[in-house]
Amino acid sequence: MTLDPALLEPRIRAIGEDLASRSSGMSPGLFDSRWWSQAAINLAMKDPAFKAQLFRFIDVLPSLHDDAQVVRLAEEYFGEMSAHLFGAQWGLKALASTKLGASLSGKAIRHQVEQMATSFIAGASMEQAVPALRKLWEDGRAFSVDLLGEASVSEREADGYRDRCLAALQTLGEACPGWSPAPLLERDHLGPLPRVQLSIKISALYSQLDPIDPESSYRAVAARLRPLLNLAGTLPASVIFDMEQADTKELILSIFMRLFMEEPYRTFPHAGIALQAYRTDTYDDVQRLLAWSRERLVPVTIRLVKGAYWDSDAIRYRQRGWSMPLFEHKAQTDMNYERLVRLLLEQSAVIRPAFGTHNLRSLAVVEAAAEALTLPPNAWEYQMIYGMAEPFQHAMSDRGRRLRLYAPVGELLPGMAYLVRRLLENTSNESFLRKEYVESQPLSLLLSPPEAALPSPPSSMTTAPGASSTVGAVRFVNEPVANFSRDDVRVAMAGAIDQVRKQLGQRLEVSKLNTHLPTGADVRSFNPAQPEQLVGIVQSYLPADVAGLVKVAESHAEEWKHRAVAERVAVMRKAASLMREQRWELAAWEVFEEAKPWREADADVAEAIDFLEYYAGEMEQLDPPPRLGRYPGELNELFWSPRGVTVVIAPWNFPLAIPAGMVAAALVSGNPVLFKPSERASIIGYRLAGILRQAGVPAGVLQYVPGGPDVGRELVIHASVATIAFTGSKDVGLGMVQAAAVQQAGQKFVKRVIAEMGGKNAIIVDDTADLDEAVTGVVQSCTGYAGQKCSACSRVILMDSIHDAFIQRLADAVMSLRIGAAEDPATQVGPVIDGRAQKRIREYLEIGRREGRVVVDRSMEGPGYAVGPVVIAGIEPTHRLAQEEIFGPVLAVMRASSFEQALRLANGTTYALTGGLYSRSPRHIELARQAFDVGNLYINRSTTGALVGRQPFGGHRLSGIGAKAGGEEYLKQFMVARVVSEQTLRRGFAPTL
Structure with a gap:
């Protein structure tokens, strides 16, 4: 049976009114006026700047080691407001001047924040939490324990998290059997339910969890999960996988499905996973889980939540320029949640639906849909967070529904990230609890259906707007790095590596790029991971060849100099487009020639594209010449002219991005370029030169010059070379500066050296x-x-x-x-x-x-x-x-x-x-x-x-001389500024300009 949402609306409203009646007269603890937090939270909801400071202070508080430090940080964050905020009765500023006073006021501040934090935490340890969990049970509420702690940073910490989970299961397994029977909590429509439930963060079970490598991630996580499942099977206990950051979703889902198809876990009866309604692909994920569950023949729990990581996930995806996998608007998430509620309830014969929400309408939607499907009341459960939405907890228990509280357990320090997420939820403009209990919105509005269109999931080729700047007529947006959480991206990279492997060892013909050919020995490039594996061969130039190369460059200088700026810009953009087409292949070459891991190789290609696009846009800004001032009777214009023959001496550590930036800046500003790549990056250098030639840079304007240090020295001192762009070591860079300072016979200008050197x-x-x-x-x-x-x-x-x-x-x-x-x-x-x-x-x-x-x-x-x-x-x-x-x-x-x-x-x-x-x-x-x-x-x-x-x-x-690469001033280093001033007043009149 498929439910028609419109037909449910009358019952949703009626049930919502009933729930509101059952919860009337109560207020969530967070908004209780007796709390210090109520004043702070109210202010946070009114003042976004204060909200940011408050949450940052709460985040840092547990790491502060003494009370004086607490007072100092409070004043740093809140200034004059700190005394008022934390209670003027403590005389914060006056007391802080003495050691005793600092202790008193520091303890007061800690106490007030900890009071707020501990309202969401069942206990600092399992032993401390057991009485609170037993009290829940006696009040007719089940629990799901979450051991506080975000991702592990080492394998020792991952082992520690596994051991804490084992200990928690053991403690609960010993404590819970002695509690009173609770039929509502211990059986559902599919059979018995364990009293013990543990929610697990997969990221905490493996410090190197990474979607780029699903196989290693699975092996490590599964090895730590199996002892937990073995113990859970004997107690019994249910184990739920929490869903975490957006880029790990697919990995967590695949680990879940793969592990519970293993023997003996294929028959484990109490597995579950959380899914987030704010994701655009969750409907498809539910369908996958349903099909998998039917194949497995054992039901699993699907905990449907709206999601707690929207803010951080949205920011990270926008920073990286990735297509957003999340709904942009709260109404879309609410609509998707209701659609998923109906789907899960319709399929309750093969799964155990659990609905995590503190939203009155969402609760009513579940009730109305279940009623329309004539499901027994034990066919689903509600899950809420310990310490939140107490009125709705009461209403659902009063209605005779199974309610489970998500109960964090752990020390305050790892609990701060959890607390801040809870506070973000409660103080959000879209928070239902805020709307009802702070803003007192009318019930009719709170129960109205969400009005939003659900967009189609983003295609694999679309990207979201990232941080950008405007250059010329084109808005510059950084090329997104690859999202290796996507299977198609991993397949593309692996395929490129296989293809490039077949091309290793070939000789690359310099004659395809240059007219003046090399006379030196071969340069052989080898794989640093397999030093015997030949990557490629090119013939090198000798110092004696430099004069001929420079002569070719000079012969093409005028034509390229006078090429329209728009044409040079178009060539750079064409090169960027070609790089996008060859992205995986270029990254694969770096994997072999420079032994760059996948992400680092891909990031180098993305940065190379950025340089081509950015400098093209910067050059557009300089054309036509800008007018200086607006005085009548005179015209002052600033012209930028190329300096002349430019030598680019590039490093091997960023074999595509750094030379692409230096070469593109020189070319787009009108200079002929002699490009000498590092001997250890001669193959990637060849491919860069090939792309630029294919994009339209004429032969002779760009010349590829593989060779050793002696060739570099000869290029630097040649009398016709006007500009040297170098990235490399301090010693070599200083040597270039010194050599370039010597005027050679026939040299008519001061050489300019642009050098990025070392760092400590x-x-x-x-x-x-x-x-x-x-x-x-x-x-x-x-x-x-x-x-x-x-x-x-x-x-x-x-x-x-x-x-x-x-x-x-x-x-x-x-x-x-x-x-x-x-x-x-x-x-x-x-x-x-x-x-x-x-x-x-x-x-x-x-x-x-x-x-x-x-x-x-x-x-x-x-x-x-x-x-x-x-x-x-x-x-x-x-x-x-x-x-x-x-x-x-x-x-x-x-x-x-x-x-x-x-x-x-x-x-x-x-x-x-x-x-x-x-x-x-x-x-x-x-x-x-x-x-x-x-x-x-x-x-x-x-x-x-x-x-x-x-x-x-x-x-x-x-560390260097010259303007910053990738910045507004970089391009101008390759040009000469000329100011032309014309007196336009003639015979008593001047043209209007």
């Missing part, structure tokens, strides 16, 4: 930081790209109070990383580029072993030229490990007694490229903004992954 980048972690985020961010920043990027974190500076705890968690996280060949999607840390790099890093490790204390040493792990990550503590400012760039996954740990000292340590090198800070102190964040002397400062995020147009990249001091 530091991340400061202070005593207010979210250590989950900080550990993850430091590990990513240090080990991503095998540490082979100038922005990599090579020093972490820790405040005294968190030093030891951070190092332990950092060590565990580093030990949990997967080291391997880049072809394997499971690989997170691949090899370094070649034997020279491997040898140099290992020499530094010997220095580090003498200077400090080795905490983690995985340097001998991995295939080929691998150097696994190493962490060395006890490093002092004068040590070489604190001062010299290593260009590998080696992390020096330093200690600071104050935040000011941490800043001095961070600034205490000759470099100034990138820096990072993990802090939840507004004061520390502001100090870092002012005093952390780097070109790019990253706060509460990793220090790598700068995006074109959003985070223009580049440093100063000995």
Whole structure:
């Protein structure tokens, strides 16, 4: 039977009115006027800025170590309002001036926030929670225990979560049998129900859970789940998979379906999974689960919720430019929820429906649909959150329905993320509880049906608008990185790797790109993960060939210079389009030539596309020439002309993006280019040059110049070369600056050197930081790209109070990383580029072993030229490990007694490229903004992954000279500015312009 929604409306309204009557006279605890939280929550609902500060303060509070720190942070977040907010009776500002006063006021603040937090938490431990759970049972309400804690950052923590789950099941299994019988809670339409239910976060069971590698993720999660299911089967207990962030949905769903088809779990009778109605694809997921459940022949629970991660998921997807898998409007989610309610109830013969909601209309919809289907009252259950919507809890119990409360158990620290989600729900403009109990909206409005159209699910090719800027007539939007949670994306990448593997070892003919041909030896490129595997061969140029190359460039300079700007711009955009078409193939070549793991290879291609598009747009802005001033009788115009022959000397660590940016900037501004890729990226360099030629760059305007350092030196000093764009080491860069400063015979201009050089980048972690985020961010920043990027974190500076705890968690996280060949999607840390790099890093490790204390040493792990990550503590400012760039996954740990000292340590090198800070102190964040002397400062995020147009990249001091790449000023470095001023007043009149 299929239900007609319109025919249900009269019963929905009648049932809703009945529920409202049953809940009248009660108020949810969060909005109880006796609470401190009521005043704070009311203010948060009126003032979005205060709401952000309040939730951030609540988030940081459990990590603060003493009461004086609590007072200080309260004043940092709330200023003069802090005394009023936390109770003027405590005399907050006056008391804070004394140690005793700080203790009193700090304890008061903690007490007030903890009172709010503990209302949502059943207990700090299972032993403490059992009495609260028993009280629920005696009141006729079942429970589902959720052990607080977000994703694990190491395998040790994942083991700890598994053990806590086992202990929780054991404790409940011993306690619950002695409770009084409750027939409503212990049987449904399909049979008996266990008294014990545990909700599990899959992300906490595997620290490296990643949709890019479903197979490894399944093996790790299943290995930790099987002991839990074995115990649950004997107690008995039901086990429910919570649904988490949007990009893990498909992975969690597949783990669920695969695990419960294993023997003996295929007959496990009390498995369940949560699904989120705010997802556009949940209807299809329910259909999949229904078909699977019929095949399995054992029913499962489907817990339908609206979803608790909308804010964070929406922001992440928009940041990445991915198509949104979520409904944009609350009314759409409500409509989808009601559609899913009807579907689940219609299929209740093969599943156990459970409806998680605190919305009066949603409750009434379930009741009306079940009534229309003539289902017995035990054929479904309601689930609500412990400490929330108490009036509706009472109403459903009073109506004789089975009600289960989602009951978090755990310490306050991991509970803060949970609490903030609850507060976001309750204070949202769309919150039903807010509408009823704060805004007192009329019942007729609260029970009215949602009015919204359900859009079609987004296609695999569409992308959502991300952060953007407007350049010229075209709005620049960053090319989205690949969403490897999508099966079609993983298949495309794997297919490209297979295709490229068949092409390895071929000779690439320079004659297809250049007219002046090389005379040097062959350059052979090998796979760093398999040093015997030949990737490709190109013939190299010799220093003696440079004069001929420059002559060709000069012969094409005038024609390209006078090519219409619109035509040069179109060529760059055509090149970007070609890159999109060849995206997977280009990424696959990087997997083999540079041993880049999948995500890193793909991100390099996306950034290359960004540079082509961004500089094309920037050039459009300079054409036609801008007029300077608007004074009568004169015309002042600013013209930009190309500087002339440009040499681009590119690195191997970003073999497509960095040269694409330098070459595109030079070309689109009208210069002929001699492009010398690194010897270790000659194959990718060839493909970049080929794409630009195919896009319409004439032969001779761009010349591909593979060769060794001697060729680079000859290019730099040639008298006709006007501009040198270089990315690489400090020593080589300074040598270029010195060589370019010498005027050669016949040289008619001062050479311009644009050089991005090295870094000795530091991340400061202070005593207010979210250590989950900080550990993850430091590990990513240090080990991503095998540490082979100038922005990599090579020093972490820790405040005294968190030093030891951070190092332990950092060590565990580093030990949990997967080291391997880049072809394997499971690989997170691949090899370094070649034997020279491997040898140099290992020499530094010997220095580090003498200077400090080795905490983690995985340097001998991995295939080929691998150097696994190493962490060395006890490093002092004068040590070489604190001062010299290593260009590998080696992390020096330093200690600071104050935040000011941490800043001095961070600034205490000759470099100034990138820096990072993990802090939840507004004061520390502001100090870092002012005093952390780097070109790019990253706060509460990793220090790598700068995006074109959003985070223009580049440093100063000995980290580089020139404008930031991917920024507004970069293009102008390749041009000469000319101002033309014309007196337009003639014979007493001037044209109107």
